[in-house]
Amino acid sequence: xxxxxxxxxxxxxxxxxxxxxxxxxxxxxxxxxxxxxxxxxxxxxxxxxxxxxxxxxxxxxxxxxxxxxxxxxxxxxxxxxxxxxxxxxxxxxxxxxxxxxxxxxxxxxxxxxxxxxxxxxxxxxxxxxxxxxxxxxxxxxxxxxxxxxxxxxxxxxxxxxxxxxxxxxxxxxxxxxxxxxxxxxxxxxxxxxxxxxxxxxxxxxxxxxxxxxxxxxxxxxxxxxxxxxxxxxxxxxxxxxxxxxxxxxxxxxxxxxxxxxxxxxxxxxxxxxxxxxxxxxxxxxxxxxxxxxxxxxxxxxxxxxxxxxxxxxxxxxxxxxxxxxxxxxxxxxxxxxxxxxxxxxxxxxxxxxxxxxxxxxxxxxxxxxxxxxxxxxxxxxxxxxxxxxxxxxxxxxxxxxxxxxxxxxxxxxxxxxxxxxxxxxxxxxxxxxxxxxxxxxxxxxxxxxxxxxxxxxxxxxxxxxxxxxxxxxxxxxxxxxxxxxxxxxxxxxxxxxxxxxxxxxxxxxxxxxxxxxxxxxxxxxxxxxxxxxxxxxxxxxxxxxxxxxxxxxxxxxxxxxxxxxxxxxxxxxxxxxxxxxxxxxxxxxxxxxxxxxxxxxxxxxxxx
Numbered sequence: 001x002x003x004x005x006x007x008x009x010x011x012x013x014x015x016x017x018x019x020x021x022x023x024x025x026x027x028x029x030x031x032x033x034x035x036x037x038x039x040x041x042x043x044x045x046x047x048x049x050x051x052x053x054x055x056x057x058x059x060x061x062x063x064x065x066x067x068x069x070x071x072x073x074x075x076x077x078x079x080x081x082x083x084x085x086x087x088x089x090x091x092x093x094x095x096x097x098x099x100x101x102x103x104x105x106x107x108x109x110x111x112x113x114x115x116x117x118x119x120x121x122x123x124x125x126x127x128x129x130x131x132x133x134x135x136x137x138x139x140x141x142x143x144x145x146x147x148x149x150x151x152x153x154x155x156x157x158x159x160x161x162x163x164x165x166x167x168x169x170x171x172x173x174x175x176x177x178x179x180x181x182x183x184x185x186x187x188x189x190x191x192x193x194x195x196x197x198x199x200x201x202x203x204x205x206x207x208x209x210x211x212x213x214x215x216x217x218x219x220x221x222x223x224x225x226x227x228x229x230x231x232x233x234x235x236x237x238x239x240x241x242x243x244x245x246x247x248x249x250x251x252x253x254x255x256x257x258x259x260x261x262x263x264x265x266x267x268x269x270x271x272x273x274x275x276x277x278x279x280x281x282x283x284x285x286x287x288x289x290x291x292x293x294x295x296x297x298x299x300x301x302x303x304x305x306x307x308x309x310x311x312x313x314x315x316x317x318x319x320x321x322x323x324x325x326x327x328x329x330x331x332x333x334x335x336x337x338x339x340x341x342x343x344x345x346x347x348x349x350x351x352x353x354x355x356x357x358x359x360x361x362x363x364x365x366x367x368x369x370x371x372x373x374x375x376x377x378x379x380x381x382x383x384x385x386x387x388x389x390x391x392x393x394x395x396x397x398x399x400x401x402x403x404x405x406x407x408x409x410x411x412x413x414x415x416x417x418x419x420x421x422x423x424x425x426x427x428x429x430x431x432x433x434x435x436x437x438x439x440x441x442x443x444x445x446x447x448x449x450x451x452x453x454x455x456x457x458x459x460x461x462x463x464x465x466x467x468x469x470x471x472x473x474x475x476x477x478x479x480x481x482x483x484x485x486x487x488x489x490x491x492x493x494x495x496x497x498x499x500x501x502x503x504x505x506x507x508x509x510x511x512x513x514x515x516x517x518x519x520x521x522x523x524x525x526x527x528x529x530x531x532x533x534x535x536x537x538x539x540x541x542x543x544x545x546x547x548x549x550x551x552x553x554x555x556x557x558x559x560x561x562x563x564x565x566x567x568x569x570x571x572x573x574x575x576x577x578x579x580x581x582x583x584x585x586x587x588x589x590x591x592x593x594x595x596x597x598x599x600x601x602x603x604x605x606x607x608x
Contacts, residue, residue, distance in 0.1 A: 059146030141224025
């Protein structure tokens, strides 16, 4: 397994496409310019591909010219040997054009895949470096959609459509020059097609882009809904909400269908309408050319050559029209891609931030205040002190601010006022990575990766050997059930570790924390979802884990914190009581009321 911690976009600076000041793409031109930031890393390959495109177009333009010469000089004159020679030359030219086109397509495919590799890497690294507040407001399925669907749309355009676009534009330019030189009067008839086609493309692209943007947005919402329902399948089934889930899915699915239909219907106009214009153009050219041939102003070979060139002229126009669909979809995906790239990463360490090598575990919250949203404080002037090795319990109603205290200690967020100090160091003035390496966290909802049991435990310290992993599992009371798994420590876990019980997952999380050997331990309801027997096993493992460490325990089962060195009762973001279990019961205040509410069914009087 590899470390999944936040990483910068590049140790030497931002990767291509990363804005210097949070600028966001708001239009197609800006988005294309930012895509070029990624593509330009491969200038040599792009220039080589462009050269091959030019060579291929030149060879294709040479073919019709030779055909006209063959008609006028050899077919009409009955010169079969000459006709055979020029036919061989034309065959060689078309074969060379085919090989050139293949080489160019292969080279461009490699460029596209390397570019998409850079883009995926940049997006994933950006996501890894984003602060927790971003994930609190961003649906996970939406992020998955940007990493997969949006990037894939860009990949398809770069690998295929971009080549067609460049080829079409250069073919148009080259053919226009040739037909003007060949016969400018007929060329003017053919060139009338361009403004008509351009007007249609402009009108359709303007309206279809909005549709494709909506399509990508609804697709992201749909992915988010799927991710939630699949992850929470047990809850959906348990509460018999399958019909409601299907109804929600159908609602978003219909919106996606409507947006996609609007976008596709507009873009599909780019097929039949240009064909109609082309056919009208052919008829006009044929009529004008036939009349000129009767007057003796142009040869039959020239007319045949001209018609071939006009075919080459209208083909790229049709290609450009048909590319609108893919390009608009890719631009919509690219804008969403850059929206995520533009998210501000987790703030860098303060200049001159101190290293946190050895930590005794002295933790001080000094008059700390904090709000997730300005004007809505979650913590108000909270102060506490945990000496090295002490256990501090945080209790109080849901939403009181207990988990927020832990988020601030972990520097998932920074305080708005006051300070948090570890061993006398303001944690804003130390390296964030050093601080987090000194913290061990065991949550109520344990997250395990789709890897082996050993790899999940080793996630606490990636350089640990197998013997250290096993030793940590034994201390966590996890070795006995791991040994009974089909492949022991090498048993792969399913997604979400659904092939383990809740208690087994908790024991693995404790083993992971033991292996990490943190100086400061955070336990967030680590035993609230298990049976009594498993709770005892977990409590024994936690006692071993907490030994000699400063520990913070968030608990609703107050029976589990009787031996804590200090208990803080938090209500509405404030510490309303503090003291030992016995002292707080004797005070008969908020803690007493919480405690008695959990044991009100007991007839015997409460004893401290």
